[in-house]
Amino acid sequence: MLLKLSLTGIKGRLKDYLVLFSGLIMASAIFYMFEALATNKSFVTSNSPISMAGIIFQIGSVLLGIIALVYIIYANNFLMSMRRRDYGMFMMLGAKGRKIAQLIAAETLVIGTAATLIGTVLGVGLTQIVSNLLLSQMDIQIKHFSPFYLPAVLVTLIFFIILFIIAAVVNQFQLLKTPVLQLLHDDQQPNRVSQNKLSRIVQIVLGLLFLAVGYYMMIKVATFQIMGLVVALVTIVLGTYFLFNALFGWLITLLKRNSKIRNRGLNNFTLAQLSFRIKDYTKMLALVAMLFALALGAITVGIGYQSEIPEMAETMAPYDVVLNQPNQEALRLTKDLKGVKATANYDVKEDAKTVYYRTAQLEKSPIMAIQFGNGNGVARAKGVKPVKLSEIQNGDSSSLRAIQVPSQSSKDVKVVSDAEFNQVAGATTQVKTYRVKDFAVNLPVIKKIHAQQVIANPELAKGQGATMDSSKYANYKLANSMFSGLEFMGFFLGIAFLAMLASCLMFKILSGAASDVKRYTMLAKIGTRRNLLQQSIAKEIGVLFLLPGIVGVIHVLFGLQLFKLIMIDPYNDLWVPFSIFIILYAIYYLLTTWLYKGIVLKEVK
Template sequence: MLLKLSLTGIKGRLKDYIVLFSGLIMASAIFYMFEALATNKSFVSSNSPIRMASIIFQIGSVLLGIITLVYIIYANNFLMSMRRRDYGMFMMLGAKGRKIAQLIAAETLVIGMAATLVGTVLGIGLTRIISNLLLSQMDIQVKQFSPFYLPAVIVTVVFFMVLFVMAAGVNQYQLLKTPVLQLLHNDQQPNHVSQNKLGQLVQIVLSLIFLTIGYTMLINVATYQIAGLVVALVTIVLGTYFLFNAFFGWMLRLLKGNQYIRNRGLNNFTLAQLRFRIKDYTKMLALVAMLFALALGAITVGIGYQSEIPAMAKTMAPYDVVLNQPNPQARQLAKNLTGVKATANYDVKEDAQTVYYRATQLKKNPIMAVQYSNDRAKGIKPVQLKTLQKGNVAALQAIQVPSQFSKDVKVVTDAEFSQIASGTIPIKTYRVKDFMANLSVIKKIHTQQVIANPELAKGQGALMDGSKYVNYQMANGMFSGLEFMGFFLGIAFLAMLASCLMFKILSGAASDVKRYTMLAKIGTRRSLLKQSIAKEIGVLFCLPGIVGSIHVLFGLQLFKQIMLNPYQNLWLPFTIFMILYVGYYWVTTWLYQGIVLKTVTQ
């Protein structure tokens, strides 16, 4: 009988349970996606681009575990908020507390186990899709990677089962310690918002001071270094907390005091709701803002490295392609280059000690070199012929092969050049508009160059190869692991944190049913009630999102020392963030309206 009543209760709230079940599925899928990478030591150790970020994988695994724990707590609170009154009714009808506790444990474990298994299967599919997409975008080949990785499956299942067993124990304890009347009338408990104007003013001032100090430290991180990072972390966390605990409440009070704003529609009611919500959700909103900043920052930096890698390669080599002693295949492939904006031809002769260049050719087509200022590349400029003749020949290495680096260089007239007995070596340089658009062709040309010049393939010769493609490979190897990790971890954090905020808001929906029912009874249109809910939830989503985004904009200052432009293509990660965030906002609003307006007629 008890089981039948329980199933009837679940059926009556089927929509809410589907959302809870779907959220848990996504949580376990995201967790598996990450663990499939983080726990696969063979994959990490056998791939140099990913191996660069092995420590980040380990740290990310711990962080993801923590945020998953927070997520399960809020999802569990949402489950209990839906069923607390039902359990109270069962006990009023004579059911024993222990039986109800067993029923709670069974519901929690069954939902958890089913969601974990389905989520793991979904995670395997998503891992294949997303990893293939990212790896193709990053132009790296990986070994020993499979979307299905048994240790990751075991870690995911065991981790979530431990969490759900803990959640079931907490639910049982709360039920047995809570009086029946409190279970029945839990949604009627009074809500008090304490007001201390002096304390609020002090917190507002402190929030602005702390955030100013934190942002200043981030902007001047090169000066303050580690100490500045520590100070920034502490002050920004404190500033964010005081911002939600006092500043936003003060702003809402100002809006509520404005007669024009207060008297429009249900604004007076909505503002009153928000003042309580923000005060009650202070810790949650501050945590979400900080972790959203970390997640969005990870995505921003990860995507930023994708555009940074070719830019870094450009600062190390002035030419996109150099054909020095090419074979016929390399010459033929060069014809497939697109967007060629400049070419130059040079005739070279060499003997055992010297490499000879024609002055007329160098004057007509000066050697290009990367110019630096304050250790930063400032563009590509021609090298004056007189500079080369003074013996400063480092720029010539851009068109040489390693065997020529150690030889002397002489710039001679055409007449002197023709008298040199050795054969002429043709060199041709290419500069294209878009290196990445020609990457596949350039890769093939480089392969042929290695075949024609075996010294480029191994030993010291490979290290001395200064072509743009080799520099691109080096930068890709160093930073693609960070790009991979940043995107993967950032998306996981954003999805889970948005879910935490959603379940936190939904867990308080039951207490609002009577308020909205009362408004409906006095004649308030359903459309106005929906607007009020949309505004209230919109503010709760927007505030941490805005604060977190501002944190990211200042936090990117940290990467100025290791990235050419950390703010490049900033619109892309923010667009991903907005799409995900708006999706969770829409789902939360729809569910909240379904809960509180269930009994409200049109």
């Protein structure tokens, strides 16, 4: 009988349970996506130039586990908020508390286990789709990555089942300790917490001070190094908490005192709702702001490396294309290069010990070399500069390496007149150089030209990367192989963190929806139009999403200072990752608003 009543209750709230079930599926799917990377040591070590990558991923895995725990707590609260009144009714009808506790445990474990199994399968599919999308769009090389990774499956299943067992025990304990009347009238319990004005002022000052110290440490990370990172982490976390605990509540109070804002539409009601919730949401909003910064930062750095790789190649070779003894197909392909800004031709002869060049050609078209500048510990190419002929004649032939094949780099260099050049025995070979405006735009053509160069000069295929081949494309491939793993990880994990943090906030908001039904129903009964109620909901939830988003963006803008040590320009094309992230975040906002309206306006006609 009790089971039948329970099934009837679940059927009556099927839409809400589908939201809960789908949320738990996504949580386990995202957790699996992360673990497929974090537990695969071969993937981590072979796709990251950072020796500490394995430790970094283990820390990230622990962090994601904490996020998952928080997510389960709020999802569990959402479940209990829907069922507490039902359980109270069962107990009023004579059901024993022990039986109700068993029923709760069964519901929690069945829903959780089923969601985890489906979510893990979905996670494998999502991992395959996301990885294929990233690999196809980013021109990156990934080793030892498999969408299905058995250790990740086992970790996901064990972790979530343990969490749901803990949740079932907590639910039982809470139910047995709660009086029946409180279960029946739980949505009428007040939760407002007053705050002393002096305490609020102190927290505001401390919050701003902690954030200022943290941001300063990130800007000066090259000076303070590890100590600066530790101080920044502690102060920014504390500053974020104080910011939400005191400052935003104070700002809402100021808005309530402004009669023009307060008396417009349902703003007074909306501000009262926010003021009522902000204290209860402090920890969640602070957590979401920090996770927002981590997720957006990961995506920004990941995409940043995509544009950094061609720029790194620019710092390693002065010419975009060098044809040494080219075949006809390579010469034909050069016609497809776009934005060619400079070309040069050189005649070359060589014997067993020496490579000969014409003085007249080097005077007319000087050999180019990279001109470097220093900035934040990263060698930055300021452009190219012509090499003086006198430097080459005096024995400094290093600049000529840019137009030589490997077999020539070990020989002596002589720059001679046309008459002397003609007297040298042997055939004359040709070297053609090209510099274009945009290496990345011409990359597909350059790749084909390089393949023809390898055919004409098989020695270019020997060795590893640019150790045997000094062309810009070879250096691009070397940088791509080193940093594409970080690019993939950053984007992949940023999406995972975004989904988790937005889901946590969504369920935190939805868990309080049941207690708001009467408020919105009362407003509707006194004549408030439905569209005004919908606008009030959109504004209220919009503020709860917007506040951590703004703080998270500010954290990222300062946090990117850390990457100036290992990236040429971490702020390049910020609009791309920010746009992607904001669109995905907005989708979660719209979904949360739609679900919340479905709960609180269900009885409003």
